[in-house]
Amino acid sequence: AQSVTQLDSQVPVFEEAPVELRCNYSSSVSVYLFWYVQYPNQGLQLLLKYLSGSTLVKGINGFEAEFNKSQTSFHLRKPSVHISDTAEYFCAVIEGSQGNLIFGKGTKLSVKP
């Protein structure tokens, strides 16, 4: 079965510093990858997704992620974070074209002034 591993449960970072949130998935013939963000006391919203094509995917709020098939990774990056980026970030995968989302355990990003 498909699985997703988020390597860091918490990432503290100072404002305006770069950040990388790591995500690895178990290998499969075809996977579709997603990053969702959850702000405090809210539901999840989609940041970005990789379905096919360019391996560098740009999302909302200045985030981007790179699909690396050989390393089975889909790490999320932002060159300069803001206080407002403090949230929990979830990597997710769908296996095959009609599967359901499988979520990682989440990474809490804490941006400090």
Place this chain on the structure above:
Amino acid sequence: NAGVTQTPKFQVLKTGQSMTLQCAQDMNHNSMYWYRQDPGMGLRLIYYSASEGTTDKGEVPNGYNVSRLNKREFSLRLESAAPSQTSVYFCASSAGQGAKNIQYFGAGTRLSVL
């Protein structure tokens, strides 16, 4: 512009009580989902409904039942609540199943079972 609406937002139950969590979407979506979120566990799929009239088990269905009342509404029922069901429950919907259809989430129901 409501999107996915969940009620109630908070609920406290005693062990053995029953309750129904309500979810409604106004985006004319075919597919709807119920997840639970526990600390350090991410989101796990409880049940889903690929289209009106169908429901299927997800990863953690035990102790729950669902009803796809119509295209808009998908409810989750706990017949006899247990402390292990203390969690945050999220409903989501999408135009269809699969990777090309983005899931939109409600704000969640925070449930405590004492």
